[in-house]
Amino acid sequence: MFSQYFGHYLLNHELITREQLADVLEYQKSVHVKFGVIAVDEDFMTPSQVEEVHEKQKQVDKRFGEIAIELGYLSDDQVEVLISKQKQKHLFLAQALVDRGYMTIEQFSQALNQYKKENSLSDDQFEELKSGSIEALVENLLVDDHKSIYGKYVTLFAKNVIRFIDDQVHLEVSNAEVVQQDKWLVHQEILGESPLFTAITANEEVFLHIASKHAEEELTEVDELAKASVSEFLNLTNGIYLVNMSNWGVELNMKPQAISENAKVSGELTCIKVHTSFGSFQLLLSNQPNNISIVSSGSELLV
Numbered sequence: 551m552f553s554q555y556f557g558h559y560l561l562n563h564e565l566i567t568r569e570q571l572a573d574v575l576e577y578q579k580s581v582h583v584k585f586g587v588i589a590v591d592e593d594f595m596t597p598s599q600v601e602e603v604h605e606k607q608k609q610v611d612k613r614f615g616e617i618a619i620e621l622g623y624l625s626d627d628q629v630e631v632l633i634s635k636q637k638q639k640h641l642f643l644a645q646a647l648v649d650r651g652y653m654t655i656e657q658f659s660q661a662l663n664q665y666k667k668e669n670s671l672s673d674d675q676f677e678e679l680k681s682g683s684i685e686a687l688v689e690n691l692l693v694d695d696h697k698s699i700y701g702k703y704v705t706l707f708a709k710n711v712i713r714f715i716d717d718q719v720h721l722e723v724s725n726a727e728v729v730q731q732d733k734w735l736v737h738q739e740i741l742g743e744s745p746l747f748t749a750i751t752a753n754e755e756v757f758l759h760i761a762s763k764h765a766e767e768e769l770t771e772v773d774e775l776a777k778a779s780v781s782e783f784l785n786l787t788n789g790i791y792l793v794n795m796s797n798w799g800v801e802l803n804m805k806p807q808a809i810s811e812n813a814k815v816s817g818e819l820t821c822i823k824v825h826t827s828f829g830s831f832q833l834l835l836s837n838q839p840n841n842i843s844i845v846s847s848g849s850e851l852l853v
Contacts, residue, residue: 552679553578553643554720554825555687559665560653570652575718575827578646585614587644588632589624590655597656599623684708691723699837700820703746703791707833710787715763716826724821733757734772735810735846736781738788739839742802744795747839749815750784752831759828781807813846 557575560566566574586600595603595618606617615632618624624632635641647653653661666676669690678686688705689697704721711719732753740746752760754772761776762769764783769776785807792802815834818841822833836842 552687554718555679556662556665557643558720558825560661563661565657565661566647566652570650574643574646574650574652577650578642583641583645585618585632587641587648587655587658588635589618589628590659591641591644591662592628592631592635594628594632595623597654597659600655684712688721691721693723696723696820700835702794703748703835704822704833706791706794707787710783710790711824711826714783714786715760716828718827720825722823722825724823733812734777734780735813735815735844736777736784736807737810737815737834737844738781738784738807739805740788740792740802741804742800744800744802745837745839747817747819747834747836747842748784748788749834750780750831751813751815751834752780753829756826756829756831759826760831777809781809810844810846813844815842815844817842 553575557566557571561568561571586595586604589595590597590600599618599621603614603617603621603623606612606621607614610617612620615624615629619626619629644655644658647658648655671679671690675686675690679690685705688701688708692701692704708719708721732751734754734757735749735751737747737749740748750760757772757780758769758776760783761772761779765775765779769779785804788804792804795802818836818838820835822835824831824833
């Protein structure tokens with residue numbers, strides 16, 4: 551998940567193009583992370599030292615670690631660390647960018663450090679983010695007053711999108727008083743001492759993608775099965791959330807999920823845009839469900 555976050559950071563700072571980002575996110579699935587990328591990331595070596603080792607490899611049949619030790623750039627212990635770090639998620643993005651020629655190792659390293667600085671991340675927080683910790687990513691995503699209200703739910707929702715819908719996910723947060731839904735709105739209210747309005751809104755194409763992924767079959771029209779599939783995904787997430795909250799000592803219930811077409815949702819809402827490999831949709835949340843208004847051309851209750 552960090553690849554998507556940092557990839558969009560590079561895109562927003564015009565360090566790569568949208569086409570390049572899409573390319574590397576797909577290409578990184580087959581990437582083998584090389585020692586040089588990890589050595590720079592760990593501050594064991596400089597980019598120029600890495601390039602020197604690569605040049606040596608063109609002359610002798612030796613591994614990167616062997617040459618780096620001979621040149622005095624790495625110790626045996628540091629090579630062992632690099633071996634253990636070779637599967638860290640953020641490095642796959644780095645290697646993909648380098649392999650595709652979109653960035654150098656040095657440019658990637660500089661951008662990574664700038665990202666850490668701009669987000670005021672401690673070393674521990676940064677390591678959690680780079681390791682792909684969804685909890686850390688969500689904590690960094692939400693503002694202070696929203697972390698305690700929505701943090702646990704958004705973390706669970708992100709995990710379920712990755713588990714059941716798509717593993718290329720990037721979240722963006724905004725506040726809105728009125729949301730004009732693209733086409734379809736699935737919503738469900740959680741009741742109790744910590745009430746919550748939850749909803750998914752999507753255009754027809756993305757709605758069908760979500761439905762197809764969750765139903766595990768290709769759906770080509772928004773029929774009852776498609777509606778039930780997306781609604782069940784929201785209901786599944788909310789059901790797990792209720793179990794988690796119960797384990798933390800908070801008992802909650804929920805109303806049946808409902809679906810609306812061409813709806814306008816208003817109230818104090820937190821809107822989370824969920825970017826996936828097949829398009830974007832929104833997760834809508836409010837801890838004041840009684841103040842949420844839904845005006846639609848048509849709606850139905852799904853049980």
